[in-house]
Every structure is written in C-alpha cells, then in structure tokens.
Amino acid sequence: MKIGSSADLAPDWEGSPESGVTQAQAGEKLSEVASRLGVSTEALQEANPQIGDPDKLIPGSEIRIPAAEVSGSFRSEDAQSTGKASSSYMERNFEASMMKSMLSNSSALNFMPPNSPSPTGSGGIAQMPPVAPGVEGYSDKENEDVKAALHKVYNAAEKLGISHDDLVSMLHTLAGNRPVTPEKMTSALRLFFMAKDLSPADRKLVDEAFKKSHADPDYVNALKKLVADPKFTNASTQTKKDWLDKFGNLAQNPQLKGLSDTQRSIVLGALASDPPPSADKISSTIDVINAGKDLAPGDRKLYEDGLKAAEGDPAYAANLKKLIADPKFTHLKPAEKTAVLSQTKNYPDARAVANIDRLLQKGWFQAESLDNKQRSLKMVGKLSTYDAGDRGIIDNTLDKFLDPSSHRKIEWKQYPKNSTIFGEADGNTLELNRDKIPADNNKLPEDYNTKEMTLGTVPHEVNHNLNGDKVSETFKYFQAEYRAWFVSFKAEHGRAPTNQEAMEQNVGWQLNPKSWYWPNALKAAMKNPKEAEQFYRFLESVTGQTVNAKNWRDVVKSDPATWPDKGQSPAPVPPGNVDNH
C-alpha cells in the first residue's frame, strides 16, 4: 500500500470511512462496546488482546473492531472467510486506523513536505498544514519508508508491552517528525517502555513532553533519564509537570544555541540527572565541556562523547575533568592520551574514570608501551564497570594494582603463539598473555577471552598471590586451587557456586587423572593417610555422601541429582582470603 496521496489510500479505506476503530467511552465496558457496535464480546476481545480488564476500559482508548464485524473494511479473504481477525489483519487494521487518524486529524501530525518552513518557526507541531498536500510533498519512497518504520515500531512496542494508547501517540509524533530514523525509534521506545508503569496521569505528561521533543533522540533520551529518576517518580504531579514543561522549553533556551549536537546532548543529560533545569546548571555543564577545549580535536571529541555517553552523570564529569588536568595525563604522548580518553568514553562510568586516573599514577603503567597501555586501560575499564559479579572482590582485586601503596603490577607477556594460557602470578607481578587482549582503542569485546582474562585469571591469580600459595603435594594446595577458583567464580557471578558447580568446574577436574593438578592431589592422598582423610572429608562436604579410599573415585563421578541436596546447596567456603582484600 502506498500512502503517497489520498487517492493512493482510497482502495484500503474503501467502504470503511469510519470503521475499524472506535473509542471507549467513560465507564463503558467491553461488553457494552460490543453491544453498541452490534458485535460479539468474544470477537471484540480477540481483536483487542491489549485490553487487560474488559470491565475497566480506559476512556478514549481505541478499540479495534474485528474483521468480520467491519463490513468491507478490508478485502482480506482469510478474515472474511473465517469471521475472525487474523493477526495480519489486525496489524493492517491498526495501521489503517492509524493512518486514517493521521490523515484526518490535523492536530496530531505534521506531514509537512521536506524543507518546508515550520509554522511555529522551530519545526513545531502546533499548527498543522493541510495534511494531504503535505503527504503529497513527499515522494512515494519517503512515504513508504515512514510506513515501514512505523510498522517496525509498532511490532517492537507490542513486544515491549507498551500500551495501545501510548503506542498510537508515539507513532503520531514519530510520523510527524521525519525522517523516522532508528535512533528516533529506539529512543521513543525506551521512553515509553520506561514510562509504561507510571500512572495514566504521569504517562500523559510524558507523552506531552515527548510531543514537545519533536522525537529528537537527545531530548527523548534525557526525558527517559528524567522519568527513570526516583526524584521524578516521587515528585508531586505539579512538580513533574513543572519539570517536564521546563524540559519542553529547553529547545528555545538561548544557552543551548550554538552548542554542537553532542554538547547539547551532554547538557540535556546533565539536566535530566539533576532536575529541574536551570540556567546555573546549564552554565556549569558548559564549563565542564569547555574544560576539554585544549585537547587535540580527536581527543576533544572522545572527551565530549564520553560526557554524552555518561548521560550527564556529575561524578563522571567531575572525574573526567580532573583526569584531563592531571599532570600524569597531560604529560602522556598524544597517542597515549587518545588511548586513555578512548577508554573513558568506552566505559562511561565514574568508577572507570577514577580507576583509570589511579592507573595513570602507577609507574609500571607509565613505563608500558602504547599497546600494553591500551590493554591495561581497557581491562581496568571493564573491571570497574562489571556489575553482574561480586563488586567487593573485583574492587579489592583492582586495588591490588591501583592503590598508591601497592607494589603489585601487571606485565603483558608474550607467551608461545597459539597458547591457551591467560596468565600467572610471579611474585608481585601478574603476568598476562598479551595475545588474549587486543591492543587498540576499542572497548573490550564481550567474548570468551575477555571473560576469562578479566573475571577468571585476574582475580584467581591475585587470590593465589594474596594467600601465598605454592605448588605442593598436599591437600592444602588442592584447597588453594579450589579457593582461587571459588573467588573467581564469585567475581564473575556475584554469588557462591553450588556444590554441583564446584564438582563440575573445579573439584572433579583437580581429581581427574588427566588434569595437571592430578599428580599433586594423587601424591598427597597416596603418601599420607591424613592427607587422604582431608580429601574424603572435603568430598563429603560437597556431595553429602560417605567417602573413603574405596569409593572416592565413584563419588567424584556421581550424579549430583543423587546427592542429598541435589548439588544445589552453596559449595563449602574455603579457608583463607576469599575476597581478595
């Protein structure tokens, strides 16, 4: 279907000038709507799966009229033959109703031709031109693109559970602010997804602010941030209205004129973080932006991109401003500065910037080559911002290399090529395989190597080092390996492993004749009955079974489903330092 002109639309609308959608009236139930329309309640319910409670319709909400009930509204053979509204029909029906609504409601849309002057002087939507000429002002291709884009938003919004009313309003605003880019669509979906749990009154305020935003992604993202802030959700209705009004008026604010898109976005993010907007807050944010004016152009862009990505977090801005003024930064070579600012941008988090600043203070980092600096920077960025794990262990681990009083250091080592080794501790030096982490200014890839290096090897080896572990043919060493594994598991997952996980991922492997740990464990168990007893007692604590010299191999291989706790209880906490403090 083309929507390039009214004439093009005629076939789809034929016979249904007023049909397809109706609106719920105040206090009306779905059964009453069905009665009013002369259709069955069941068919109406089926055509409107978005309605949660058929006895509590939202006044003004749109209700789709099922296919067989809308005479001639669509020439859909399947719908007409079955008497039911197929999903594809419903979709088309929705689109049709929406398009009809767009074309008939001049207050809702701004189908202005490209480059035509705005009636409000600012691209506003208050005064609509006649719609049809506006539609004709676009090429068929442009209209087809808008239609396709709105379809995508519609499908995505349905998956996100955004209400029908909010969706219609969102689509109207998007359609009125061409082009409908993926960025606009995504930011709109984020906003309405964030707002979907608000009260109807609050959602209406958000919707009005969205309309004022002209669907500009920067404004919409800032709105989303504002709406998500507890300060907003806990504010009175009047305060919310006041804040959103002030946000809506920012488009006309002279302080924002002359700023680049990125700079404007930074200001909006900062204002959303600290409502309500005020002239002072805008000025102070512009001051932060201007602090980067002496950076090289590329670095200044990284600096501003980082501020933008941090969505106005004042702690990030303060830390970054401090970092670029730090002599340890200003004395870096140009490419090293770029490496630093790349990672403060890639990890737009106040913690990452603070830790990168601490990294700059370390002599071992300053002595590294550029490629190894890049590796260290991105690893610190990643570890500083990984929130799915145990932050206590991760922060303690980072402190071991970044604390001013620490003598530990990282060394990127060249292992044999193709090696699967990630690293090892050698005294106070953590040697890491340089081939596992790419030397560039990108963010660390979310892959196996990254996970194993940052959350496996680093906390694991630090734990060995902190506990003074040495290889020996003892139960103690077996337990040391178990402890280091236990700590890295918690660092990654944010919880202790279960008995099953302990057996599968560490204990069973240490006691496997083919593992490199095996000779130590075996010799310990064989040479000394007291050592052997410790193994048996440990296995009992994991499996809940009686363990002795005859059955321990079978116990190690046994199915956790047969253990008393099915393997689901927390695994034993090993002795020693288990949080890398």
Next chain:
Amino acid sequence: MDEKIQKRIAEAAHTEYGWKLDQIRVDELEELRRPTCSFYTAGNTVRPLSYEGNYALLPGNHVVGIGDDQAAAKILDTCSEGTSAKWWAEIITRFTGDLGSGLVLGDENERPDIVRKLADARLKFTVPTFGDNKRSVSFLLLDAEHYILYRVEAKRAADGKVEVAKTRLLEGRSGAAAADPVDSISGMLH
C-alpha cells in the same frame, strides 16, 4: 625418564614460558608414546598454574611444542601410523592453537556428568571418530576448568596442515548480564 630428554624438554619450557629451570617438572605421557616419538608435559613446581606445556620429541632429537604452527602436522606425519582416533584427538588438542589444554572424552565413563548433560540437551555422546579415509577426526573436548564442551572437527588439508573447527555444545558458566529489553528487540528497527 632419560635425563637428557628431561633436560631438553625443560629447556624448551624455560624458553617458551620463562620459568626457572630448577622449577620445571617434566612428565612423560606414556599413553601417547610411539616407536619413533615420545610426548611430555612440563609444569611449574612453584607457581600455582592452571596449565602445562606440551612437547613432542620427534626423530632426529627434534622437540616441538605448541609455539610451532606445524607441530600437530609434524607429529601426525612422523608418528601416527597405526594410531587410533583418540590418539589423533589427543595430539590435535595438545598441539593445536585454540584447543591447548582440554580433556578429550574417550568414553562415556570418563565424565558421566557430561554424558548426562548431553542427553538433557538431546545430544549424543560420541567417541573420537575418523572420517575421510583417516584424513579427518571428530571428537568431544571438555575445557574442564571452564566447563565448556566442544565438538572438534579436525582435518588434514591438501598441503598437510591441520585445520581445526570447534563448536560449543554445552557451557556451564553463564555470566551473561540481563539483556536490555529494548536492545533485545532493536534489531527489529533496522
């Protein structure tokens, strides 16, 4: 073990890993021994490491390790006559990049937990198997420390190189952060 061989392997490990010579333990992998070749692991006796080096002593007193891109091909060329698919799998695992240190699953009794999990995933346990007139081998490989099970397909290319492809079948660790709901459907918008 012959002291000279032990010294040669220790020196190779010292060169590759930088370990002190007096802190290197060398063990022979007797189950892999062939009439003309022998195989060794080198580990550190002091550092708590989760890996060991693998080395082969080939005819002519020639030592190869994983640092040699052609190590697996050289071993197969020299010593593979009359060997089993399991032996091939061990060589390819120990001497090919990206595999390195996993556990080749040779029979169902070795890791019953893996057999159970394969069944749960409606996958079948398979022993190492030759294909393509003994120019390829497929096998299950467990990265035991990270509890990831791979199916490995290895083949000799026309030029003799060993080409390896691995497919992840099971993974014990997740670690994936919860997906952003909007991100998860953002593909629909492009």
